[in-house]
Each structure stands twice: as C-alpha cells, then as structure tokens.
Amino acid sequence: MKRFIVKRLGYAVLSLLLLSLTIFLFVRLTGDPSVLLVEPGASKEDLAAVRVQLGLDRPIWVQYGHFMSSLARGDLGHSFYYRTPVLELYLSRLPHSLLLAAAAMVFSLLVGIPSGILAAVRVNQWWDSAGKIFALLGLSLPSFWVGLVMILFFSVYLGWLPSSGSGTALHVVMPAFALGWYFAAAHMRLTRSAMLEVLGSEYVKLARLKGLPEALVIAKHAFKNALIPVLTLAGINLVVMVNVAVVVETVFAWPGVGRLLYEGISFRDFPVVQATVLIGGAMIVIVNFFVDVLYAVIDPRIRYER
C-alpha cells in the first residue's frame, strides 16, 4: 500500500511540474505586458524600464528558475497589474469561488437528483417530460444569458434580489442558479439513466418479487446504487464549476478566481496567470490523488495494478 501511495504521489508531483513548465511558457507566448502598463505614448526606454522592473529582461531559464525557487518558499510572485503579492490576491478571491461553486453544486444536486429519480420512476409520464425540458434548457442556455435574464427580472423588475456583487446570502442566489443549472441538468440526466438501469436489474426485480413496497425498493436499493456514478461525476464537476465560473463572475461582478485569471491574461499579468492555473491544477491533482488512494483502499485489486 505504501508503495502505491508513494508512486501516486510521484505522479502527482510530476504532473504539477509539467503543468508549471507548460503554463510558464504559454504565458510568455502571449506577448509583452509592459505595453499595457505604460501609456500609449510611452517611449521605448519607458517600456524597457518596465521590463526590467518586472524581471522580464532575464533569459527564460533564469526566470523559470527564479519562479520555481520562489515557489518552493511559498512566494508566488508579485502581480504586474495590482503590484501586490499574488498569493494574497488569490487567497482573497478563493473563498468566494468556493462559496459560489458549493452553492451551485448544492443547487444542482438538490434539484438534479430528486428530479432524476422522479423522471426514472415515472418514466415517460409528465414528470419525465418536465424533467427533460428542464434539462434541455439547462444544457443549451449559456450561463451568461441565464444570469442576465435573472438580473433583469428578479433584480430590476421585481426588486427582490441584489443585482450583483457578493456579501449576503441573497447575493449568492442568482449566481448559484446561473452556474448550477447546467450541472443540475447533467446530474438529472445521469441520475435518471442510472436509476432506470438499476430499476431494471435483477437485484431490484428480486426485491419486487419478494413483495417489498415500491417506495422501499426505490429508496433502499435503487437509489443507493444509482448514486455512485452521480457523485463521482459531481466531484469532477465541482472542479469544472470553478473553471467555468468566469462567465458568471463577470456578469454578477462576483469576486472569484475565474475573473482573476481572465483579467490576468488580458492584462498579461504573468504571475497571476501562472499562480492561478498552478493552484487550480494542484487542486485537481490533489483531489485525483486522494480519490485514487480511496479507491485503492476500497478495492484492494487496484493496489497491485501497475
């Protein structure tokens, strides 16, 4: 078991190193940030001075070395645009991103799973159709559109909810819905098909033959088994949510990490982009690592796989 963990850890580190190199190079491909940090009429000397200030005049491997050694010390660099330490910047935004993703995930599960079950149990009846329509809309309406419509309706027209920003519980409602609808739809479809499959299985047929009431059959046997693939997907989706949240963050002026990254790229703020992607990647890699270990704990066969 130990060997397994060590090996997996090694892979995780390798992935992260690969990621850091990739993002480092990518970001430098996008161009010269000094152009954006001086006024349009600045002279070439002004630009050169800025480049020196940002450390961009040194050869690439020197920059990378500096980047990695700072990383080892926990220093993720200084933002070009904000002139503050990146780690601080990131950590000030992360809680908001997590809050939004968690709220959206809760919404998507609370809505997705029950409606999926209902749709499966009442296959081809009213619930199923309603569910299908809800899912269809969620999958095909882009989140920015949903967000804007919601702002115009619930905030401007009805005046019930604050239009943007973060702060109170009310502020989370619309962004969470806009972000979560797509995933609610995905989870609903998955739950439905998983349930349908389980409901048609031998196991359930046996339970029915035994004379158990239908509700019990559904609740105890079908539901639990259907939940496994859904929750697996939900786990992955949590990370996906944090990634695609940039659109919702823009519409609702939600101070999250997605917007930080997007603006970082637009402003050619290399340290911010590098750090954000790296941290995001690290989170994925870490999650994968723990999932792998968990599976290995549950299913011993996996440990001995090469």
Next chain:
Amino acid sequence: MLRTRMFGLIGSALLMCAIAAPAGAAPEGTLTYGVHVTLAARWLDPAEAEGLITPFMVYYAIHDALVKPMPAGANTPSLAESWSASKDGLTYEFVLRKGVKFHNDDPVTAEDVKFSFDRYKGAAAKLLKDRVREVQIVDGTRLRFHLKEPWPDFMTFYGTSATGAAWIVPKKYVEKVGDDGFKKAPVGAGPYKVVSFTPGVELVMEAFDGYWRKTPSVKRLVFRSMPEETTRAAALKKGDVDIAYLLTGPVADNIRKTPGLKLVGARPPGVFWIDLPDQWDPKSPWHDLRVRQAARHAIDRNAINQAETLGFSLPTGSIIPRSFEFAVAFEPPAYDPGKAKKLLAEAGYPNGFDAGDFYPFPPYDSMGEALAGYLQAVGIRARIRTMERASFLTAWREGKLKGLIVGITGASGNAATRLEAYVSKGGIYTAGVIPEVEDLFQRQARELDRAKRETMVRQIQQILHDRAMQIPIYELAFLWGVGPRVEEAGVDQIKGFAYTGPYEDLRLKRPQ
C-alpha cells in the same frame, strides 16, 4: 418625568444640529459607483500614473496635487497657493498653502513635494526628469523647479493629468511603510481617505474632514468594479449603485428613458479616428489624396454618433480635441457617398478597391463594424479583424498593422503633445512623416513665444487637414447613468475629466 427628559434631550440635540448645520455640515450618506474597470492597487499611488485618465478617478478622491485641473482651469493651484514662472522660462516657483495636512495629520511640506517628484516613475517620468535640472527647496513652503532649458510645456506635463508628479504623498509615511505598504494603506491629502481596498473588486473611502478646500458633503464613497455593462445598468436601475460609468447604445438609451434616472455625457479629450499607414506606400491606393478624401466623405458620423453614444459625441474633422490648447477646430467632412464614389472614380477606382484589413479599436468592435459598413458602401472593401486589446496595442506601436486602424487616445496635453506621438518623427505610432510638418514640429518645441508657437502648431494641423492624412470620426463622449439620490454629480465640472469631480463638491439629495 422620563418623557420630559427625553424631550429635553431631543430638543437640545436638535438645537445643536441647527447650530451645526450650515456650511460644513457633517458629511453623511454613501455614494456608490458601478465602475467599468478593474480597480488596480497602483491607482492608489500617484507615482505610478499611466498616461490614461482612469487612475485619476481615484487620485482626485484620495490625493491632492500642487496644481491640478479643476473647474477653475487647467493648472488650478490646489496644494500650492500660487505658482509663477520666471521670464526666461527656466524656473518655476511654487508656494505651498499653509496648514494643509495629510490624512494622518502630518503637515504637507516642501520636502513631501520634492519627494513625490523624485519618486515619480509613471508616464513621462523620464521626460520630466530629463528636463528638470533640480528641485530646490527654498524653505518649508516654497520650492523652485529649475529646468535645463526653457520648456513651454512644463506645466502641461507637471500640472495636469499628463503625469502624476505633482500629486503629493507623505515622505515620512512612505519611507516607513515602503511602496507596497503604501498601496495597502495609502495616505494622501485629498478629500477622502481609504477605508478598505479589495483589489479588482471594491474601494471604500470616507470623507476627510481636514481637507483644506472644504469638507465633503458625502460621507462614504464606494467604487465597485462591474465589468459587464448590462449589470452596471441593472444595478443603477435597481438602486444598488448611484452612478454607473460607461453606458453605450441601447443600454444608455434605456437608462435615458427610465424615469428617475439621468444619462449624462462627459467629454474627455479623446478623438476616434482612422489611421492609414499604407498611404506612405506609393503602390497603395491610399497614397492618392483623392482616395483618402473619399474615405473621409464616406462615413456618416452623425449616424454612428447616434448609434453608439446617442448623439453625445462631437463629430470632428481633426484628431486634436477642440478643448486643447493650440487646437484648430475643423468641421467634420460632410457625409456624401456620391462625392466619395466620384473621387474614387477620378483616382482610378470606379469599382472601389480592396483596402486590406480593418482593425477596430478594442473593445469598440461594433463601432468598427459600422465604419466598415460605410466604407463598403462606397466600394472601399476591407476585412474586419478584431484583436484582443493588448495584442492590438502592441502590434500598432510596432508598426505591424496595415490597412485601416481605428485609433483613440485620451492622454492629456495640448495639440503639440498629441501630435507628437502620431505625426512626428519620434512618435511611437507614426507611420510616415511629412518633412514640413516635422520641421514645424521641431521649431515649435523650442519656441518660447506663445503666439509664435501657436501659429506653428496650427499650421501643422492645417497641413494634416489638407493632406487628409487621417479620417477623424468624433470626439468621444463618455456616458454615465446617474441615479435619483444624487443631487450634484460633478459632470464635466473639470474640463476634460471623464468622471465625477471634484469629489468634495458632490452632494446627495437630503432624504425628504
């Protein structure tokens, strides 16, 4: 018994309010802004001023300058009581106002002024440092700036939003906390002090009642970054913000039509125009004067003005804003597609020609699309190429863009400084030079006699106009929505300033 007591207390309280109420009443209320840009920490520090007007949105609130543009004029003495220039143009003397303090109670002294100048590293820093030989502190409240040679534009650069060098920061404090510390907790001499700053998200400020000019009437100012236009407008309608910057087209129109809300337009010195780098190439159709003139007549400036800025912008025939010193106000070329086609035919292009690529100025893509449409209609066919802002600016200054480029700049200055970047030999964006223009330009830069200088600069503009070197469109209006709670929004009080100002003059309506 308790009742009478209470009445007594209330009564005395009211009485005190009545006594305290007149001019200088305690600041109250909060004014919230929906800001269209991401708030950057370096906007809290005037030493890092870019040549854009945007950071001044913050500087005017929390800092003050020796001289700065105010409703009274471009170089209004603020922290300085007065200033004067020597006859030979080599020395400028400033007398500081007495008894002015920073937010932390430190007095504003000549040391701070010199410190701020030395520390300045933003736009045109090198230019200033090159030209200024020495900053001499005469005594606690007097300074002299000694120039290496006469420089008529010194006050234009030092005393306006062209640079942030005249904006004063406290020397002791900055030396104590360092540059980074200063950006976290800035201290200035302006009407508001910073309460909290969340980078990219929100800036909260509170009135500084020790401000020399007057105590602000509004207690708190909150700037919120809202990059999405529809969200800003929605926030305004809902009442979440009192002022929403940068509204365009149908959104602006909707705000205008909403009862209780006002749409106002500020006109910072920015002119939209189309640059034609190909005209210097003898093989290009743009080399022919008639083709360039045709393009100038092909565009319906009024229609685009209506569509984009609801008519608030000012169509013009010059790339220099009218409000600039030495500017010549040329009328915009008339919208005449028939004449445009005739000119093209005369030049040998009766069926139009392939004009190459058309680069709109990001993010004003829809304006670019409209312009291209008009050119297309007379036969000047161009392919629209939208670019991302950063790449666009880089490619433009590196001369990599050919065809038609939509340009705009809001940098402060006068006609000469504006011309420098685009038509003079050393200019960053200059694609080609007319010898007479260059000659005139060099001469006027050295000319101390204002009248003579003005003549030369005007001559340059005349040549540009006659040669149709660019296609000017309009002086861009910056539209904002103002909510019902705002009594005095400070629109266009400071000429050429896009935002609300001066902040100490803003007022909210007293609740009924």
Next chain:
Amino acid sequence: MNGTRAASLTMPWRFSWLRVEGFPWIPAIIIGVIALVAVFANVLAPYNPEIGVLGDRFRPPAWQAGGSEAYLLGTDHVGRDVLSRLIFGARVSVVVGFTAVIVAGILGTTLGILSGYLGGWVDQVIMRVTDAWLAIPALTYAIFLAAVVGPSEWNIVIILAAVYWTRYARVIRGEVLSLRERDYVRLAIVAGCSKKTIMRRHILPNVLNSAIVLGTLMLGIVIVTEAALSFLGVGVPPPKPAWGLMLADGKKGMMAGYWWLTVLPGLCIMFMVLSANLLGDWLRVKLDPQLRSL
C-alpha cells in the same frame, strides 16, 4: 458474454437501425435541416450577413410594430439581417462543432486506446499529460490562443479539440481496460496477433460506439462553449455570424426589450443541442446500454 455484447462485436454501420423502433426522427431531421442550411446558406440567405445598414438597426421582426418585410426576423445593432445571420450561423456552428468533435474524437480515442491497451509507461505518460492538460480550463486556453494568434473560428476548433480530447481519452481508456480482459481479446493474443492488429480490429470497433455517443454529447457542449467564449470576446470574431456570438451581442438589447436578438439565436442553439443529445441518448441505448457514465 451476454447477447447484446455479441452484437456490438461487428462494425455498427448497419441500416437495420433505421427500421428499429424508437429511432429519433425529429432530432435527426432537425440536425439534417441545420446541416442543409449550413451547406446552402449562400442561396437561402436574403442578405449579406456581415454588412448592415446602420440606419436600419434594431428593427423588430416583421410581425411586430416597427418591423418590415424586408427584414423578416429583424436586424441587429449594426443593421444586419438576423435571418441571414442565423442561416450563415448554422454553417459556423456545424463546421466548428463537427470539426471539433471529430478532431477531439480521433485524438482522444487513439490516445485512449494506446493508453488503455498498452499500459505501462505509455499509459502513465498519457495520463500525466491528461492530468496536466485538464488542469487548464478550456476558457483559459481560449483566451490564451486569442491573445497569441488573434481570435478566429479555427481557434475555437483547436481549443475545443484540445480541451475535450482528454474527456475522450479517459472514457475510452476505461472502456479499453475492461475490454482487454475479454475472452476474444485473450484468444487473439494467444493466436499470436500483433498488438497493432488487436487494437485495430478488436478494440477499436468496440470503443467506437462510446466515441460516437460521446461525440453527440460533445456537440452540444461545443455550441454552448462557443457562446461563452464569444461573450468573453474570444470566440468567433465579428463580423462573422455565429449563434453564440449573436447571443452575446444581443445582450446589449436585452434591457431595451429587443428580444429577438437573443431569443432567436438561443432557440437555434437549443434545437441543435436538443437534437444532438436525443440522438446521442438513443445511440447509447441502442449501441451499448452499459455506457451509463456518460
């Protein structure tokens, strides 16, 4: 080995499908219509979708007050005919969507098979790269690419393919891992078939089903992603018409009540996603009921 599995041993291109009950006619027709419109756009569209008349901007559809028969579905913010843009937009959606799905599919399936079947260091390398890749969100790639080479239609194809091949690879790899243990594969090994042959003749046909189903689902995602990218300004560049871009541009008019600028492209997107998903669902059930992870 149960009965349905045996049926999927052979290549699935059999028209007996069509006679099978439950074939989703409506989605198939919708997709067919969209494809036809895309191909014949030049003939069908009344106007040039990229150039408009500024004076005619924001006209509502013909049946509303202020509308005119000249512009059946109204005009946009620079006076371009919405109907023509929708028609040409189909072309962009179809081209971008299908190309992205196919490229991602080929790349992902190939790597998935190699990774799953060959195992060993090949597997590890591919999986590490996948991990690192997945860590960078699609939108980030899009913005990068737009910054480096400038926004373009083909960027979208590249980005979408680059991001989604990883999904394919993982799923296919999982499939292959279980397929490897099947009797017929073991038999083939015993019989001395080369690795390449096994992968080509035994593994590939069986994962093709999953790939196809994944593809139809991807199609929906691709269209919606294009809309998100256009909203951020890094999607299909104007003035080219694309449904997602029209939706993004249309947000300007939402406040003013110009509903046709967002609802109409939104409906088109919806139909395309709907049809792709229904087709995919049906395919999944027909070809491989075990594929519930999709």
